[in-house]
Amino acid sequence: MAGKKGKKFKIIISSLLSLLLLLGVGTNIALAYYSDVITSYFSKIDITTPEAKDARAKSINVSQLITDEGIVLLQNKDNMLPMTDNKKVNVFGWSFTAPVYLGSGSGAADASTAVTPKSGLEAAGFEVNQQLYDDYVATGIQRPVSGIEGYDWTIPEPVAADFYTDERMKQATEFSDTAIIFIARAGGEGRDLPTVLDGEDTYDPNGSTMGPSGERFGNADDLNSDKHYLELSTRELGMIDAVTKNFDNIVLIVNASNTFELDWVNNYNQIKGIVTVAGPGQTGFASLGKVLSGDLNPSGRTVDVFATDLLDAPAAKNFGDFSYVLDNGDGSYSVAADKNKVALTYVDYAEGIYVGYRYYETAAAEGAINYDEKVSFPFGYGLSYTTFSQEVVADSLVWNDTEIKVDVKVTNTGKTDGKEVVQLYYSAPYTGKIEKSSIELAAFAKTGLLKAGESETVTLSFKVEDMAAYDYKGAYSSAGSYVLEPGDYQLYLMNNSHDKIADVSSKTLAEVVYNETGRPSDDQVAVNQFDDLVTGLGSIEEYLSRANGFANIDVINRSSNYEVTDADGAKKQVRGMLVDNAFVDFVNGKRYDIPADVEQNGPTMGKDNGKKLSDYVGVDYNDASWNELLDQLSLSDLVSIGTLGGYRTLEVQSVGKPATVDYDGPAGISALLSKDPMSGVAFPSEVMLAQTWNVELAAAMGDAVGAEAVAYGVSGWYAPGVNTHRSAFGGRNFEYYSEDALLSGQFAAETTKGYQSHGGFVYMKHFALNDQENNRVKGVLTWSNEQAIREIYLKGFEYAVKEGDAHGVMSSFNSIGNTWAGASPALLKEVLRKEWGFKGVVNTDFFIEASYPYMIADLAFRAGNDILLTGVAPYGVPEIDSKSIDTQLAMRENAHNVLYTVANSNGMENGLSTDLPQWVIITIIIDVVVALGIIAGFYFLFRKRKPGAGQPA
Structure with a gap:
């Protein structure tokens, strides 16, 4: 009996030991498979080193x-600003207690130690009504959490x-006769701002009552289907009325990177000043205090038109959430979905080139609109506490076949030191x-600090080719081309896009069609x-046309239907109506089919x-000796380089390539996926940077972020963001x-040069036409024409x-037409590399094949998209048809781009990895201990024991 029990005991224990062994082996296989993401998760950037501290201080x-x-001063009636005497202020608006420092998503940065608006005012010598401030805090209101996964658009x-009682307003008026109204608006990745505050555009992750109609904030009264997010809410309007009834000297602060409707200010004479503070980042509210006190003379200028009605622009009519829908045959309609269950969405750029000031200035010039009724503040607008004169220096104009250059003398004619922006338009x-x-912005510059009576001469220059328009219709060249049409070209010195200072010059040019040699700056003729x-x-x-005073604007500015022709030639209504399966299959075919191999011989x-x-x-990119290095790469190397490109470039032992680290984002270095998320210094938003109109500051920012990157061991930076403010609701x-593309491009170029001067490389993003967030991860079909593109x-x-x-470049989620931008050889090879001469690496935006099935890796590689941003690798890493000759050749070319970029970067200083990560060392120790325990268990369980006394031998 005892023998049977002993045998059963051995079976149970040996089974448990065997199971433990299998679990250990399985765990180690899983750990090896996920080693990259585990290492990344436990990696921690040290921000305490002397180098890091110096870089952060910079x-x-x-x-x-x-x-x-x-910071931009938009209005200053009765010279209320600066407030040099009245230093006691009441600040109204809950957002003063919880402002918007940047935005959410990958472009966010840690602002936990940022200067608050209150501390910024106090540092500038203001005394803030503490009782009023505490009363706002006591409401318990919180700024809704928003992120890539969803948003709550509660204001x-x-x-x-209930709040602005007689008692509270009495306390405020007794404290001071001066008021500041503080209004803020947030934005972020993954969702555009709502154009209708009807409660549907809110995020409810757990069935909780978070939205505008929910109990958490109790503001169902604030819902209004006639309002949008960028105008006063019902509660804010109540607050404005309460403040203006009790105060005659009011300054409005608008804390937002998106333009805000401000025509309502004209109804309140009590509001004397308006100041805009786009995402201020770490230190911006200190600047606000200095501007209000007069310690700092504002010199910012707007980078977008402030329209009186933000929904009135042609682009706004075709911005948002549009889906193709199917006729179910029973009178009902459903969202058209492709074979992978992704809704088929689209957006029309029907306004063509008439975006922002290009529309408003042209429509006004054509007599199609009353400019003063449509525009509150023009593009390039901003006030100062002093005055300036600008005059063209006599005989300074140079205008030849390739370049236009002119000197402008700027004089401070006031009594306060200040800086002035000089703008040249054509x-x-x-x-x-x-x-x-x-009218088009041609060049701009900013003076240094000019004392009263002091002058400075600045030089403005641009290329003649910059005035060429793109002829996609073939009026001058059947294949399309850039063209300088014959006629008079005029130059203007302007205060902004609308207010002219002086005519600079006019010249009649002959027709120039860049269809043979191309523009001088191009490597390949643009077609x-x-x-x-x-x-x-x-x-x-x-598309919207200027012809006959925008005669077709009613056709473009409608939200009903337009017609397309299906494969059988039948007309089908598509916008908001119906599309049959043939249309969906057509789009699927264009987006998903991987062409058969053309090449016969692999690399x-x-x-x-x-x-x-x-x-x-x-070594030059085109040097033939690169082939000797590329020949050393195995097929596994090629696949790994391409598919494991999230937040790094991979180490490749066969060619001695070290790994490099890449991080977000436009507001500074940010490591989002580590165990201890880390951010470098939170820089101001790109809107705030552009509002300086000072490209030297862009270079300085790039240089500072580059120095931080070196201190943290980072090479690649997912920045700058170069997309267009097509709508205020982006x-x-x-x-x-x-x-404006010129303004954006100049700031992006200088930021890039500053960062790359430290040996790192940027990934400018999101390339291209990713100008709205709605439906971007659905590969939204973006329809435009080549001139606007x-x-x-x-x-x-x-x-x-x-x-x-x-x-470096990051391709975008969206599609151009029905082709994913990351799989467009027209975009990534013909324009980017061949026309512009780009030599570098192209990464995708976040890549998860299961979630974004239109992002086909094989097509991306063949189109010139070198690596995939598989941020939680190996989750999301696709299966590649590695047997395809065409794909193999594409991956070899892509590897060349990666190797060339890293070879000419500070990443070469990293060397190949030699030290094991700490978690691997711990795992090895645990493996050894567990293995010894299992061996010991089997040993003691099955060892032969010597017979004791009285037992048979």
Whole structure:
């Protein structure tokens, strides 16, 4: 009996030991599979080293310089500002207690130690009504949490009738006769700002009552389907009424990177001053205090038109959430979904080139609108506490076949030290063959600090080719081309896009068609590259035209239907109506089919040529000797380099390539996926930076972030953001500079040069036409024409490449036409590399094949998208058809781009990894202990024991 029990005991224990062994082996396989993401998770950037501390101090200083010049004074009636005597102030508006420092998502940064508005005012000598401040805090209101996963668009503010009681207002008026009204608006990645505050555009992750109609904030009274997010809410309007009834001297502070409707201010004479503070980052509210006190003279200028009605612009009519829907045959409709259950969404850029000031200035010039009724503040507008004169220096104009240059003398004619922005615009002839804005920004500059009576001469210059418009219709060249149309070209010195200072010059130019040699700055002649992507089913049949005073604007500015032709030639209504399965299948086919191989012979792989990447530092990209290095890469190397590109470039032992670290984002270095998320210094938003109109500060920011990156061991920076403020409602506008491509491009170029001077490389993003967040991860079909694509949406990136020498690009989620941007050879090869001369690496935006099935890796590699941003690798890493000859050849070319970029970066200083990560060491120790325990268990369980006394031998 005892023998049976002993045998059963051995079976149970041996089974448990065997199970433990299997679990250990399985765990180690899983750990090896997930080793990259585990290492990344436990990696921690040390911000306490002397180098890091020095770099951060430099960044904080530069951040302060940016906000010192980026705050914009929009209105100053009765010279209320600066407030030199009345230093006791009441600040109304709950947002004063919880302002918006930046935005959310990958472009966010840690602002936990940032200067608050209250501390900024107090540091400038103001005494803030503490009782009023505490009363706002006591409401318990919180700023809604928003992120990539969802948003709550509640506008936090107490109910006016309950909060602004006679007693509270009496206390405020007794404290001071001066009031500040503080209004804030947030934005972020993943969602655009709501154009209707009806309660539907809110986030409810757990069925909780978080939204505007929920009990958490109790503000169902604030819902109004006639209002949008960028105008006064019902509660804010109640607050404005209460304050203006009790105060005659009021300053309005607008804390937002998105333009805000401000025409309502005209109804309140009590509001004397208006100041805008775009995302201020770490130190910006210190600058606000100095501006209000007069310690600092504001010199910022707007980077977008402040329209009286933000929904009135043509672009706004075609911005938002549009889906193709299917006729179910029973009178009902459903969202058209592709074979992977992703809704088929789209957006029309029907306004063409008429975005921002280009629309308003041109429409006014054509007599189509009353400018003063439509625009509160023009593009490039801003006030100062002093006055300036600007005059063209006699005989300074140079205008030849390639360049235009002029000197402008700026004099401070007031009594206060200050800086002035100088803006040069041009007007090109409109013949009706190619669309033209009536006025375009050509060049700009900013003076240094000028004392009263002091002058400075600045030089403004630009290339003649910059005035060429793109002829996609073939009026001058059947294949499309850049063209200088014949006629009079005029130069203007302007205060802003609307107010002229002086006529500079006028010149009649002969026709120039850049269809043979191309523009001087191009490596390849520009021809139509996007015809196949933006024509056909679903494309726009008519774009906004200046002809006859925008006679077709009613056609463009409608939210009903337009027609496309399906494969059988039948007309199908698509916008908001119906699309049959043939249309969906057509789009699926264009987006998903992977063409059969064309090439017969694959690349050489796995050779031992004895080459190392260190041998290729400084070697020209086109040098034939690169082939010897590339021949050493195995197929596994090629696949790994391409598919494991999230927040790093991979170490490759076969060629001696060290790993590099890449991090977000436009407001500074940010490590989001580590165990202890870390941020470098929180710089101001790109809007704030652009509002300085001082590209030297862009270079300084890039230089400062580059120094931080070196201190943290970071090479790649997912920045700058170069997309266009197509609409004021863009959720990610805080990450982008402006509505103007020249302004954006110049700032992107200087930021890039500053950062890359430290040996790192940028990934300018999001390339391209990712100008709205709604439906971006659904691969939203973006319909436009090639003129608008090139002149409005690609031009900023073009400056960053040609003038900034950007070494990296991040392709975007959206589609151009029905082709995912990350799989568009027209975009990534023809325009980016061949036309502009880009030499560097292209990464995707966040890549998870299961979530974003339109992002097909094989197509991306073949199109020139070098690596995939698989941020939680290996989750999301796709299966590649590694047997495909065409894919193998593409991955070899892509590896060349990665190796070339790293060879010419500070990443070469890293060397190959030799030290095991701490978690691996701990795992090995645990493995050894567990293995010894299992061995000991089996040993003691099955060892032969010597027979005891009285027992048989």
